[in-house]
Structures are given as C-alpha cells and as structure tokens.
Amino acid sequence: MTAPALDLRAVARAYGGGRTLFGARPVVRAVDGVTLALPQGRTLGIVGESGSGKSTLGRLALGLETPDAGHVTAFGAPMPAPGTPAWRALRRRMQMVFQDPLGALDRRIPVADQVAEPLAIHGIGAPAERRARALDALAAVGLSAAQGGRYPHELSGGQRQRVVIARALITDPDVLVCDEPVSALDVSIQAQVVNLLIDLKAARGLAMVFISHDLRVVRQIADRVAVMYLGRIVEEGAAEAVLRDPRHPYTRALVSAAPAPGRHRRERVILSGEPPNPAARPAGCAFHPRCPVAVARCRSEAPALEPAPDGHATACHRVTPAAERAA
Amino acid sequence: MAAPLVRIEGLTVAFDGAPAVRGVDLAVHPGEAVGIVGESGSGKSVTWLAALRLLPAKAAVAGRVLLDGRDLLALPLPEVEAVRGGRIGMIFQDPASALNPVLRIRRQLGEVLARHRGLSGAAIAAEARRLLDLVGIPDAARRLDSYPHEMSGGQNQRVMIAMAIAGQPDLLVADEPTTALDVTIQAQILDLLAALRRELGMALVLISHDLGVVAETCDRVAVMYAGRVVEMGPAEPLFDAPRHPYTRGLLDALPTLDAAERLVAIPGVVPDPRAMPPGCAFAPRCAHAAPVCLGAEPALRATLPGRWSACARPDLDLAAPPPRPPATPAPAAEAVA
Numbered sequence: 001m002t003a004p005a006l007d008l009r010a011v012a013r014a015y016g017g018g019r020t021l022f023g024a025r026p027v028v029r030a031v032d033g034v035t036l037a038l039p040q041g042r043t044l045g046i047v048g049e050s051g052s053g054k055s056t057l058g059r060l061a062l063g064l065e066t067p068d069a070g071h072v073t074a075f076g077a078p079m080p081a082p083g084t085p086a087w088r089a090l091r092r093r094m095q096m097v098f099q100d101p102l103g104a105l106d107r108r109i110p111v112a113d114q115v116a117e118p119l120a121i122h123g124i125g126a127p128a129e130r131r132a133r134a135l136d137a138l139a140a141v142g143l144s145a146a147q148g149g150r151y152p153h154e155l156s157g158g159q160r161q162r163v164v165i166a167r168a169l170i171t172d173p174d175v176l177v178c179d180e181p182v183s184a185l186d187v188s189i190q191a192q193v194v195n196l197l198i199d200l201k202a203a204r205g206l207a208m209v210f211i212s213h214d215l216r217v218v219r220q221i222a223d224r225v226a227v228m229y230l231g232r233i234v235e236e237g238a239a240e241a242v243l244r245d246p247r248h249p250y251t252r253a254l255v256s257a258a259p260a261p262g263r264h265r266r267e268r269v270i271l272s273g274e275p276p277n278p279a280a281r282p283a284g285c286a287f288h289p290r291c292p293v294a295v296a297r298c299r300s301e302a303p304a305l306e307p308a309p310d311g312h313a314t315a316c317h318r319v320t321p322a323a324e325r326a327a
Numbered sequence: 328m329a330a331p332l333v334r335i336e337g338l339t340v341a342f343d344g345a346p347a348v349r350g351v352d353l354a355v356h357p358g359e360a361v362g363i364v365g366e367s368g369s370g371k372s373v374t375w376l377a378a379l380r381l382l383p384a385k386a387a388v389a390g391r392v393l394l395d396g397r398d399l400l401a402l403p404l405p406e407v408e409a410v411r412g413g414r415i416g417m418i419f420q421d422p423a424s425a426l427n428p429v430l431r432i433r434r435q436l437g438e439v440l441a442r443h444r445g446l447s448g449a450a451i452a453a454e455a456r457r458l459l460d461l462v463g464i465p466d467a468a469r470r471l472d473s474y475p476h477e478m479s480g481g482q483n484q485r486v487m488i489a490m491a492i493a494g495q496p497d498l499l500v501a502d503e504p505t506t507a508l509d510v511t512i513q514a515q516i517l518d519l520l521a522a523l524r525r526e527l528g529m530a531l532v533l534i535s536h537d538l539g540v541v542a543e544t545c546d547r548v549a550v551m552y553a554g555r556v557v558e559m560g561p562a563e564p565l566f567d568a569p570r571h572p573y574t575r576g577l578l579d580a581l582p583t584l585d586a587a588e589r590l591v592a593i594p595g596v597v598p599d600p601r602a603m604p605p606g607c608a609f610a611p612r613c614a615h616a617a618p619v620c621l622g623a624e625p626a627l628r629a630t631l632p633g634r635w636s637a638c639a640r641p642d643l644d645l646a647a648p649p650p651r652p653p654a655t656p657a658p659a660a661e662a663v664a
Contacts, residue, residue, distance in 0.1 A: 049509035156596045157367075186366035186536065188612075191580035191592035198589070213510065216582035220590060243584050257514040259539030261566035261578060270518055271511045274479050290511075 003076030005175045005207035006038040006061050011070035013056055016279070026279035030056040032231035033070070035305075040174065043201060043208040045222030045239060047215055047254070051278050052228040054211045058177050061209055062094055063087060075174075092122050095168035099180035101160035105152040111163045112138060112148030118171050137166040141196060158189035162196065169200065176201075177209040182217060194220055215258050219243045227251045230278055230286040233305055237312030247314045250287050285317065293318045331393075332357045332497055332530055333378070333415075338390035340370070340377045340554075345600040347373045349554035351390075352627070355498060360524060360531040362541030362562065364577075365551035368597050371534050374551070375500050379415065380407045413443045416491030420503035422483035426475040432459075432486055433471040436493060443494035458489040463519055481512035485519070492523060499524075502534040517544055538577060542566050550574045553598055553608035556627055560634035568646065570636040572613045575645045607639055615643050 010033050017027040031053045038044045038061075048054040059065045060072060063079040072079040074094065080086035095118075098104050105114055116134035119125055125133065138148045141162040152160055161181065168176060178197070182190040198221055201208055212218050218225060218239065225242045227235040227250065235248040246252045253269040271290045276282055282289050288298040297317050307313040331354035340348040348370040355361050365371040376382050378392040378399060392399040394414060399407055411417065419425050427435055436455040440446045446454055452471075459467035462485040475483050484504065491499055501520065505513035521544060524531050535541050541548055541562070548565050550558040550573065558571035569575045579591040595612040598604055604611050606621040613620065617640060625639040 049511065158596065187538070187577055188366060188580050188593035189596070191582075191590035192594075194582070195590055195592055214582075216584055219584050220582045220587050239587065253511055255584065257510045258584070259514075259517075259537070259543045260581070260583065261538045261542035268514055268518075270514050274481050274512060275509070 002040055003073070004037045005040045005042075005075060006036075006209070007073045007076075008034055008036045008057075008061060009070050009072075010035055011057075011060050011067040011072060013053075013060055013065060013067050028278045029231050029281065030278065031060060031067075032281075034228075034231075034233055035070075036061075036226060036233070036236070038175070038207050038209060040207050041205045042224070043210055043222045045218035045225040046209060046211045046228060047213065047218055047225060048228035049213060049254075049275055051230070051275055053231040053278075054228050055179055057228070058096070058179050058209055058211050062096055062175075062177050063090065064096075088122075092118075092171040093173050094175040094177070095171065095173040097161075097164055097168050097176060097178040097181045099183050101157065101164045101184075102152060104164050105160060107152050110149050110151060111143075111155065111160075112145070115148070115163060115167045115170055118167060122171060124171070133170060134166075137170045138163070140169065140200070141166045156189070158185055158192055161185060161193055165193075165196065165200070169204075172204075173206070175207045175209070177211070179211045180213070181210075183212065183214065190217070197221060215243055215254060216260075227254070230276065230281055232286065232315065233313075234287065234315045235313065236305065237310075241310070241312050247312065247319050248316050249291050249293055249318065253292075285315075329357055331355060334391075334393045335374070335378055336391040336393065338374060338377060338392065339388070340373050340382065341387045342385065346554055346603070347386075347600060348377065351551075351554075351556055353549055353556065353559075355530050355532060357497065358524075358528050358530050359547060360533060360545040362545035362548040363532060363534045363551060364536070364538060364541050364548060366536060366577075366597060368553070368600075369551040370554040371551045372502050375502065375532065375534060379411055379417065379500070380404065381411075409443075412439055412491075412496075413494045414497050416494060416496035416499045418484070418487045418491045418499070418501045418504050420506050422480065422487045422507075423475060425487055426483060428475055430474070431471065432473055432475070436471070436486075436490055439490050439493040454493075455489075458493055459486070461492075461523070462486070462489045463515075464489075479512075480508055481515065484508060484512075484516055488516075488519065488523070492527065492529070495527070496529060498530045498532065500532045500534070503536070504533070505540060506535070506537070513540070520544065538566070538581060550577070553603070554600070555608070555624075555637065556635075557609065557637045558635065559627065560631075564634065570630050570634060570641070570645065571638050572615050572643065572645065573609045576612075576614075607637075615640060 116130040119130040288294040305315040338351040576593040610616040610620040627637040
C-alpha cells in the first residue's frame with residue numbers, strides 16, 4: 001500500500017501566550033490534537049465555522065507552519081522544517097489555493113507571467129518553455145492565451161480564481177490544499193469552478209484538502225469529511241455518511257441550518273449562543289454550552305473521537321457507542 | 328389586496344453612463360416579506376440604495392419611489408432622512424463597519440431614539456434596554472456600555488437590527504444581513520427577523536444572493552439579472568417551478584446535500600453594463616436562446632396569477648433538465664469584452 005499523501009498525527013498549534021505591555025496574552029489552541037490522513041488521489045473536506053481552526057489545519061498540512069506537538073508526514077517522510085531546501089522541493093508537489101484571488105495575484109503583472117512564476121522559483125525550464133507551460137496550464141482551466149495577457153483587474157472573479165488554480169497546478173503537484181476557494185464567487189460561477197476542480201482532480205489524480213464553511217460544496221467534491229469545532233475534530237467519515245446522516249449534535253445543527261430552496265421551512269435546529277472564544281475553551285466537551293442534548297458528563301469529560309465499525313467517527317458522549325451500533 | 332406600502336416605478340440608475348438598474352417596477356405590501364435575489368452586478372442592492380437616496384451624487388437616478396403617495400426621489404433631502412430610520416429601517420451586510428467603533432452602543436441607539444422617536448433622558452435608557460432584550464442580547468443593561476469591538480459579529484448584527492427597528496418602521500430593508508456570519512449564527516438572525524416581523528407587523532425586503540435564505544424567509548421573490556427583474560412571484564411556486572431560464576439556471580447551479588452530482592453551471596459571465604447584448608440580457612448564457620430572444624428586450628409579463636416572467640419564450644418547459652454542459656469549460660464562452 002502506498003503511503004498517504006498527508007498524514008497528521010495528534011497535531012496541535014497554539015498562538016499567543018507570553019506577556020505584552022498590557023499583561024498576559026491568552027493562549028489560543030487553534031488546532032488541538034488532530035489526527036487525519038489524506039490518501040493519494042482522494043479529497044478530504046474540512047468544514048467548520050470561523051475560529052474552528054480549519055485554516056490553521058490546512059497550513060499545518062502543507063508545512064507552512066510547524067506544529068507545537070504531534071507530527072506531519074508527507075508521502076511517508078516527515079515534513080521538513082519551513083525554509084529548508086527539502087521543504088522547498090516538497091512545495092512543488094504541494095500547492096495551495098486561497099479564497100481571495102485578487103489578493104493572491106499581483107495587479108501589475110499579466111496573469112500568464114504570474115502563472116509561470118513557480119517554474120522560475122523552482123528553476124524549472126527555460127523562459128520559452130515556462131511560457132508554453134503557463135499557456136497549457138491556463139488552457140487546462142479554460143482560459144485562452146489572450147486572457148493570459150490580461151491584468152487581474154481585467155478578468156472576472158471566476159476567471160481570476162481559475163488563474164490562481166492554474167498557477168497552483170503548473171508545478172504538476174500531487175496535493176492541492178484549497179482554503180474556501182469558491183466562497184467569494186457567485187452561484188453560477190461557483191458551479192463552474194467546482195466542476196473544474198472535480199475534473200482536474202480526476203484527470204491528474206490529485207489529492208485535495210478542501211476547506212470550506214459550505215457543506216453543500218464540500219458534499220460535491222470530497223470523499224471524506226472532517227467537521228471541526230474549536231480546534232478539534234468532532235465527526236469524521238465518508239462525505240455521504242457525514243452530511244446525509246450526521247451523528248454529532250453540532251454537525252446535525254450545521255446541516256439543518258444550511259438553508260436550501262425547495263426544502264420548505266423544515267424543522268431547523270437553532271443553536272443557542274455563539275461559538276465560545278477559542279481562548280476560553282469550555283471544560284469537558286467544548287460544544288456542551290450550546291448542545292441541545294448535553295448531560296452532566298459532557299461538562300466535565302472531553303469525549304474522544306471514536307470510530308464506529310462503519311468507519312464513521314464521532315466525538316460525543318451522547319452518540320450510540322460503537323459496540324451497540326455494531327450489535 | 329391592500330394598497331402597497333412602497334411602490335417602485337420605472338426605476339433606472341446609471342453610473343457614469345453605465346446602466347446599473349434598467350427599469351424596475353416593484354411593490355411591497357404592508358407586512359409582507361419580499362426577497363430580492365441576484366448575483367453581483369444584478370442591481371439588487373443599488374435598487375434599494377437608490378430608492379432610499381443613499382447613492383452618491385454621480386449616480387443618475389430616474390423613476391418614482393412612492394411611500395404614502397409621496398415620491399421619495401422628488402422629496403427634499405431632510406424629509407427623506409426622516410423616512411430613513413423612521414418609516415423605513417435598514418441593515419447592511421457588515422455590522423462592524425456600519426456601527427461607529429468609538430461610540431458605546433447606548434449612544435448609538437440613543438441617537439436613533441432621540442431623532443426618530445423624540446425620546447430623551449431616562450426614556451431613552453429604558454427603551455434602549457427593551458430593544459436589546461427584544462433582539463436577544465443577553466445582559467442588555469451591561470451591553471449598552473459596550474463598544475462594537477467588544478461584541479461578536481452576530482451580536483453586532485443584533486445591535487444593528489435593534490437600531491433599525493428603534494424608529495418603529497413599517498418596512499425593514501435588509502441587505503445581505505447574514506452573509507458575513509457563520510451558518511449557526513445566520514440561522515439565529517433569520518429566526519430573529521421572522522419573529523420581529525410577526526410581532527411588529529413590519530414588512531421586510533431581504534436582499535440576498537443566497538436562494539436558500541430567501542426561500543425560507545420570504546413570501547414573495549423578485550429575481551434580478553443585469554439591472555432588471557426577470558421573474559417575480561410567491562416564493563414556493565417560484566422555486567418549485569421557475570418560469571425564467573435564469574431562475575432555473577440559478578437553482579440547477581446550487582449544490583445539494585442529497586447527492587454528489589456534477590453541477591450544472593450557467594456558462595459565461597454577466598454582461599458588461601457598457602456593452603449590453605441586443606435583446607434579452609440573459610440570451611448569451613441561456614440554453615434556450617432562440618432568434619426571438621435577440622429582438623426587443625422582453626418585458627415582465629404575467630404568466631400565471633401572481634407570477635411574472637420576462638422571457639421571450641414564455642411557453643418553455645423548464646421542468647425538463649437543461650442540456651448538460653461539456654466536461655471541460657469552453658474558454659470562448661467566458662470571454663470578457
């Protein structure tokens with residue numbers, strides 16, 4: 001069996017701590033003990049709300065940040081330290097796509113030149129070859145050579161996101177980490193870009209981490225889904241199972257809260273309260289202050305992420321234990 | 328049906344000669360919730376900013392916006408300012424930038440109460456506390472002394488709603504009120520808006536790109552494309568059986584939780600307002616476009632009772648699935664002029 005593209009074991013990352021002029025700075029555990037694997041050629045969706053730690057997890061997975069605890073392996077080898085030659089070599093195989101294409105592009109440079117830039121950084125090919133490969137990459141995302149000659153502001157939002165995807169693909173990576181790649185796009189354009197990512201994944205055998213707050217988009221593209229709440233995974237499993245038959249009360253609330261036309265004013269689970277401040281994580285299960293089914297045990301004891309025999313894992317005291325489910 | 332509360336007639340808006348709103352007719356009746364749906368550049372926000380005289384002077388606005396028989400577009404500005412925050416309340420997408428960061432909530436709510444309700448002193452304090460209770464802010468008395476940055480995005484949006492209803496409006500115009508919020512908080516705010524509307528008997532105009540939010544909140548929906556209303560009708564039948572190919576396209580482009588199927592994207596992009604296509608503005612992206620669509624721009628016509636559609640081919644069977652797009656996107660289809 002081949003090594004997974006990415007393997008994260010009990011990774012944790014905290015920010016803050018120490019002292020400032022104004023006193024002690026609180027420690028925020030952005031990611032708090034997450035174990036996940038991304039097999040080659042598969043897509044893992046990571047969903048959660050603001051402050052859940054999903055973007056930090058993406059940066060840890062790419063080696064853009066070093067975990068405080070736990071470790072990350074890429075293709076079976078430990079993740080090299082950021083900035084080292086080994087890390088730079090790995091960058092070619094692992095690329096990132098961000099939410100805001102205008103912020104990710106330089107407005108003074110024609111987009112084809114920006115698509116070719118990673119080749120220059122990695123010292124791949126002569127200038128003429130780089131140019132040809134950039135045009136190939138643009139064609140692969142549905143943009144013409146003429147559009148490649150334009151500046152970012154001369155393109156639409158959807159076209160700019162295609163440029164960013166072309167730039168991520170030009171080094172022919174094996175892993176693509178996408179952080180909210182379609183959130184800034186209109187519905188009709190979002191569907192174009194999601195279809196493009198699905199086609200590219202199939203054509204190139206890409207492994208993908210797809211980070212999003214939008215459960216519906218994740219459903220279309222991911223094989224497996226991990227749901228995060230305050231830095232921990234509360235539910236993980238096959239995308240269909242997690243999003244059609246959610247088991248954790250938080251996932252249930254998320255699924256029922258995402259409105260859709262056609263499903264008329266159905267029963268919604270409306271959570272009380274707001275996500276707690278990550279710097280003041282509640283004791284026990286972090287979700288208990290908002291949970292409609294919490295019991296005393298949830299206030300004192302943090303539930304572990306327990307896999308059921310069907311491979312669908314849940315971190316909740318109130319979910320039927322795996323043994324009973326199997327019986 | 329009762330007389331409309333607000334009636335927009337023939338509204339047009341242009342910026343430096345580029346049309347943003349190209350003839351909108353729309354009525355809002357007392358107590359009803361009307362959803363305005365569309366993508367970026369459809370003119371859905373500009374329509375209501377123009378109606379409330381909130382656009383910069385360089386915007387060329389024409390048409391009529393009638394409230395109690397008075398045309399808001401023709402009134403002297405001080406009278407329009409009395410309407411805004413009085414008869415008509417407003418909330419916007421980003422509460423953090425709509426609130427004044429250096430003033431406590433007490434002061435910001437107090438200004439509205441003094442201006443539109445003529446309250447002062449202790450009456451302001453009592454009413455401000457009652458409003459924060461009404462919008463579900465816990466510990467209202469203490470929260471009055473908070474600054475916006477001390478509260479979460481969801482709480483700030485609740486404060487914005489409290490300020491918008493402080494003048495006891497007959498109509499609340501909410502422009503993407505939940506777009507900047509997490510989905511569990513979004514559900515809370517939508518629930519609050521529905522409860523307030525029931526309790527206060529207020530009409531609601533909900534402007535949103537999110538078809539799901541509008542479907543769950545609104546009685547009636549107007550779908551806008553390239554500065555015009557292309558379809559209008561009661562929410563449930565409109566989303567169940569749309570009569571305009573653009574509405575059908577928007578619904579088909581939405582991913583669902585039920586299945587992982589290839590999405591049916593609408594090819595191409597919205598037209599450049601400076602280079603509008605001949606005839607129907609949606610024709611270049613429409614799977615059903617025919618020669619008749621390239622003639623005069625189709626007007627919004629009644630199709631069924633209460634249903635309106637602006638399509639040159641009103642007899643299309645839109646229940647049938649549209650032709651599947653090719654697997655690889657066609658570059659030419661997305662060319663920008």
